[in-house]
Amino acid sequence: MSKVKYACDFDKSVLINNFENRGWQCVAPDEEWNFYWATVHNVRATFSAVLNHFPNHYELTRKDLMVKNIKRYRRDLEREGNPLAEKDDTGRYDYNLFAEEFKKHPTSTWIMKPCGKARGIGIFLINKLSQLKKWSRDGKAGGFQAVSAKDTYVISKYIENPLLIGGKKFDLRIYVLVTSFRPLKAYLYQLGFCRFCTVKYTPSSQDLDNMFAHLTNVSIQKHGNEYNAVHGGKWTVQNLRTFLEGTRGKAVSDRLFDDMNWLIIHSLKAVSSVMANDRHCFECYGYDIIIDNNLKPWLIEVNASPSLSSTTSHDRVMKHKLINDVINIVIPPGEGPDVRWSKRENLGHFDLLYDEELAQMDFLASERGKAGFPRSAATAVGSRGAGIRGSMSGGGGSGFSVSSGGSASGTW
Amino acid sequence: MEEADLEELCRNFFDSDLHLSLLEAVEKDLTSGASSSYLASSSGGFSAAKDALLDRLNTPESRRSVINWLFAASAKLPKRQYQQQPLSQQQQQSLTPVGEAAHIGRAQANWEKRICKSLNTMCSDLGLPLARRRTEKDFNALVSKWNELSVIEKDVSSIRPVYASKDFLEVLVAVRCPNALPEMTDTRWGLIHAPLRCKTIDQLRLDYHDLAISLSQTGVDDECLPDGDVEREKLTVKVLESGSAPLAQELAKRGVPLSYRGRLWSLIFDVSVTGHAEQYLQGLKQAVLDHDLLVDALIFKDVKLTAANNDMYFVFEDYLHMILLMFSRDPAIVGVYRRCCATAPKAYLNGRVGDESAAVAYPPSGVIPFHGFALLLCPLCFLYPDPKELYLVFRELYTRHFYKLHVISSEPDSILGLCALFESLLQTQEPELFHHLRSEGIQPLRIAFRWMMLAFSGLLLPEQVLLLWDRIVAYDSLTILPLFAVGVFSFRKHNLLQTKSFSAAEAVLSDLTTLSVGPILQLTLFARYND
Numbered sequence: 001m002s003k004v005k006y007a008c009d010f011d012k013s014v015l016i017n018n019f020e021n022r023g024w025q026c027v028a029p030d031e032e033w034n035f036y037w038a039t040v041h042n043v044r045a046t047f048s049a050v051l052n053h054f055p056n057h058y059e060l061t062r063k064d065l066m067v068k069n070i071k072r073y074r075r076d077l078e079r080e081g082n083p084l085a086e087k088d089d090t091g092r093y094d095y096n097l098f099a100e101e102f103k104k105h106p107t108s109t110w111i112m113k114p115c116g117k118a119r120g121i122g123i124f125l126i127n128k129l130s131q132l133k134k135w136s137r138d139g140k141a142g143g144f145q146a147v148s149a150k151d152t153y154v155i156s157k158y159i160e161n162p163l164l165i166g167g168k169k170f171d172l173r174i175y176v177l178v179t180s181f182r183p184l185k186a187y188l189y190q191l192g193f194c195r196f197c198t199v200k201y202t203p204s205s206q207d208l209d210n211m212f213a214h215l216t217n218v219s220i221q222k223h224g225n226e227y228n229a230v231h232g233g234k235w236t237v238q239n240l241r242t243f244l245e246g247t248r249g250k251a252v253s254d255r256l257f258d259d260m261n262w263l264i265i266h267s268l269k270a271v272s273s274v275m276a277n278d279r280h281c282f283e284c285y286g287y288d289i290i291i292d293n294n295l296k297p298w299l300i301e302v303n304a305s306p307s308l309s310s311t312t313s314h315d316r317v318m319k320h321k322l323i324n325d326v327i328n329i330v331i332p333p334g335e336g337p338d339v340r341w342s343k344r345e346n347l348g349h350f351d352l353l354y355d356e357e358l359a360q361m362d363f364l365a366s367e368r369g370k371a372g373f374p375r376s377a378a379t380a381v382g383s384r385g386a387g388i389r390g391s392m393s394g395g396g397g398s399g400f401s402v403s404s405g406g407s408a409s410g411t412w
Numbered sequence: 413m414e415e416a417d418l419e420e421l422c423r424n425f426f427d428s429d430l431h432l433s434l435l436e437a438v439e440k441d442l443t444s445g446a447s448s449s450y451l452a453s454s455s456g457g458f459s460a461a462k463d464a465l466l467d468r469l470n471t472p473e474s475r476r477s478v479i480n481w482l483f484a485a486s487a488k489l490p491k492r493q494y495q496q497q498p499l500s501q502q503q504q505q506s507l508t509p510v511g512e513a514a515h516i517g518r519a520q521a522n523w524e525k526r527i528c529k530s531l532n533t534m535c536s537d538l539g540l541p542l543a544r545r546r547t548e549k550d551f552n553a554l555v556s557k558w559n560e561l562s563v564i565e566k567d568v569s570s571i572r573p574v575y576a577s578k579d580f581l582e583v584l585v586a587v588r589c590p591n592a593l594p595e596m597t598d599t600r601w602g603l604i605h606a607p608l609r610c611k612t613i614d615q616l617r618l619d620y621h622d623l624a625i626s627l628s629q630t631g632v633d634d635e636c637l638p639d640g641d642v643e644r645e646k647l648t649v650k651v652l653e654s655g656s657a658p659l660a661q662e663l664a665k666r667g668v669p670l671s672y673r674g675r676l677w678s679l680i681f682d683v684s685v686t687g688h689a690e691q692y693l694q695g696l697k698q699a700v701l702d703h704d705l706l707v708d709a710l711i712f713k714d715v716k717l718t719a720a721n722n723d724m725y726f727v728f729e730d731y732l733h734m735i736l737l738m739f740s741r742d743p744a745i746v747g748v749y750r751r752c753c754a755t756a757p758k759a760y761l762n763g764r765v766g767d768e769s770a771a772v773a774y775p776p777s778g779v780i781p782f783h784g785f786a787l788l789l790c791p792l793c794f795l796y797p798d799p800k801e802l803y804l805v806f807r808e809l810y811t812r813h814f815y816k817l818h819v820i821s822s823e824p825d826s827i828l829g830l831c832a833l834f835e836s837l838l839q840t841q842e843p844e845l846f847h848h849l850r851s852e853g854i855q856p857l858r859i860a861f862r863w864m865m866l867a868f869s870g871l872l873l874p875e876q877v878l879l880l881w882d883r884i885v886a887y888d889s890l891t892i893l894p895l896f897a898v899g900v901f902s903f904r905k906h907n908l909l910q911t912k913s914f915s916a917a918e919a920v921l922s923d924l925t926t927l928s929v930g931p932i933l934q935l936t937l938f939a940r941y942n943d
Contacts, residue, residue: 165727166727166728166729166730166731166793167559167560167730168727196727200559200560200563200730228720228721228726230721230723231721231722231723231726233726234723235723235724235726235727236723238873239724239874242670242794242873242874242875243794245670245671246670246671246673246674246794246795246878247674247794247795247796247797248671249671250640250669250670250671251671312723314723
């Protein structure tokens with residue numbers, strides 16, 4: 001174990017001797033320290049700092065932990081009698097349970113994803129139990145890379161009927177900024193994008209090994225023959241919305257986006273109880289979502305460090321705006337970092353997705369209203385919609401579904 | 413309506429699907445139980461059939477479908493110029509068959525010769541035949557990849573597009589009337605010198621009075637209201653249910669909500685995917701599979717250069733290939749040339765050059781694609797997921813409006829007229845801006861020409877392009893394009909007044925994706941009353 005490093009603002013022998021007796025190493029306050037005996041002023045300065053990750057974000061971003069959290073959330077909802085908890089999932093099983101499940105659906109395809117990897121590494125598809133056995137024996141899979149079988153893997157039902165546009169499969173990348181988990185405060189970025197595969201989608205049984213048709217990660221698609229560097233296979237969410245409204249109608253496409261919003265909110269609520277709610281932290285997550293051809297969204301995974309490299313100029317502009325808007329929300333311009341951050345007006349391209357405090361106030365006010373009390377001013381709805389984003393039906397939305405589809409993990 | 417037009421309508425009617433379906437329905441009536449009543453009340457087979465037909469036509473849905481058919485078909489008749497008195501023999505001779513002035517006819521003929529020559533040169537330089545039967549291997553490859561044509565490997569690096577908008581603009585600029593009086597052209601400080609009469613802003617205000625600021629428009633009002641424009645949506649649903657094409661066209665004047673636009677346009681164009689239509693499309697597909705034309709390589713190159721690189725349209729690349737290939741084989745499109753003084757390029761079979769009996773239109777549709785042609789199809793992909801309907805609607809849109817964008821004619825709706833209108837409007841509406849640009853040596857038409865030739869596709873967001881095309885379909889005229897172009901210049905006037913060079917002006921006007929069509933149209937038409 002390396003030496004504990006300490007910094008001390010006071011030159012008092014009672015302090016220094018104690019530290020030295022323990023064999024600690026003295027460093028300056030502006031270097032890395034493990035233990036800091038500071039003046040009150042310096043404490044304030046240190047604690048007003050702001051960090052861009054929550055300490056235990058892996059509760060949300062590691063696939064196996066997310067499955068565990070969501071299962072628990074669903075059980076809680078069921079116990080409360082909340083109608084949102086639908087029986088509708090796949091997830092990790094141990095091998096025997098999985099084998100049973102597999103026999104129940106002999107014609108389906110399953111996708112294996114390593115828990116902690118990104119960018120599509122180590123992902124492969126199987127449709128026979130023998131392939132799985134072979135993989136665990138040889139440590140090799142039909143996919144791209146040989147990954148050690150010692151990693152934990154999550155296996156889930158492959159979504160075989162993704163929504164295809166122009167015959168190609170795609171998934172959505174949505175950015176969500178969370179500034180606090182308890183109470184939950186999340187913002188949804190309007191400028192998400194769709195990532196298209198470069199090759200036409202074929203139902204999996206024919207061509208499981210063709211990763212270009214199944215995995216939408218740009219890091220994989222980049223190596224395909226058809227990859228176009230001008231647009232990078234990316235479509236804006238606005239174009240997707242125009243297409244869906246034009247071909248399927250407004251009601252249907254509004255419902256889809258509504259469902260996606262609820263999907264995100266549920267996933268955040270599921271982990272909010274276990275997340276270390278440090279006031280100094282915020283996090284910008286990249287949500288990967290696939291839409292199946294019944295226009296139901298499925299959450300693939302959540303990335304804590306969505307890639308900030310840009311493949312096209314449009315991309316670079318969008319990510320620049322994203323970071324700009326994130327910083328504007330976290331540290332409003334003209335002020336220093338301030339952990340009180342109560343007022344948040346300049347949202348840029350973000351929309352307020354969910355604000356638990358406001359939702360509580362609305363709920364209480366409506367309760368009071370029911371009991372005949374005059375409504376308080378707390379129900380005055382802000383311009384961006386209090387509590388829940390305007391377009392969403394209160395409490396509605398589908399029972400959320402966490403399943404892994406064909407899109408790979410990835411800080412893409 | 414003139415005799416000739418009536419005759420043509422009748423001929424078209426006998427060829428149409430509607431005719432077939434009416435006949436089938438009448439046949440069923442006659443052979444069903446109701447037949448006895450017909451036969452009893454009449455004096456023979458023929459009058460029985462006539463009664464049955466009249467009865468059938470009196471049903472509201474048949475009447476509606478006939479009205480819709482008539483509405484769509486009459487829009488495609490040539491618009492003959494109204495003449496005060498009959499022309500003398502000599503005057504008649506100086507006009508082209510459609511009534512165009514001779515110098516315009518000559519310009520178009522020269523342009524066609526140039527295109528043909530360019531195509532022939534490309535052929536001989538590259539050693540490719542204009543047309544040939546496909547090899548077995550080719551045929552099989554095409555059949556297996558029919559739904560993903562973008563994947564087919566084709567070496568088109570040596571193919572150049574036959575012409576681009578710049579080339580065409582030069583040709584238009586060179587059009588001069590040999591006997592024009594000086595005062596007809598000396599106030600034209602723009603590029604176009606053909607003495608065409610253009611509408612004034614007042615006339616346009618009357619034409620487009622439905623765009624007035626006081627009336628609610630889709631694309632303007634529904635952005636501001638929290639739930640969208642509910643009234644307008646209800647109205648749209650009602651119109652769709654009524655199934656009447658003239659009503660639908662009226663509705664489209666103020667824009668159509670995105671979710672209903674596909675169905676509404678199909679109604680206006682009287683397009684439906686009947687069994688007959690499917691067979692026809694199958695025939696086109698077979699024609700594509702059987703023969704390989706040089707034009708195919710041109711189409712392939714165009715799609716790869718324009719649509720496949722465009723971040724709004726690349727998703728639809730496969731559909732574009734499929735539809736444009738079929739389009740080039742469709743003989744129904746050549747008919748469009750009878751409405752203007754253009755003729756389709758001709759090829760001679762088996763090398764029998766000059767032998768008129770062996771002349772066929774090349775390609776069968778008569779349309780040689782230019783650089784950017786694929787973009788005219790792209791916005792429709794957002795409305796029609798079914799390639800068959802997509803094809804039929806695109807064909808209607810092309811044969812009614814878009815063919816005028818690359819044919820030289822003196823019609824106010826053709827590209828020459830649109831350019832003249834653009835310049836005249838810009839001069840009168842924005843004299844300060846126009847003067848500034850001209851004094852810096854910048855011709856605004858050089859920037860706006862490409863916009864108009866592509867009907868703004870690829871420049872605005874897809875939804876905005878569709879809102880603009882709503883007006884084209886509704887008012888049956890392309891004059892909205894120069895109007896919008898002038899609006900764009902007005903909108904960016906402040907920055908343009910500070911530019912000192914052509915490239916700076918181009919830079920100011922390079923990104924139009926933030927523009928909203930409705931407000932800019934209203935700005936140009938109604939926000940200012942100079943006179």
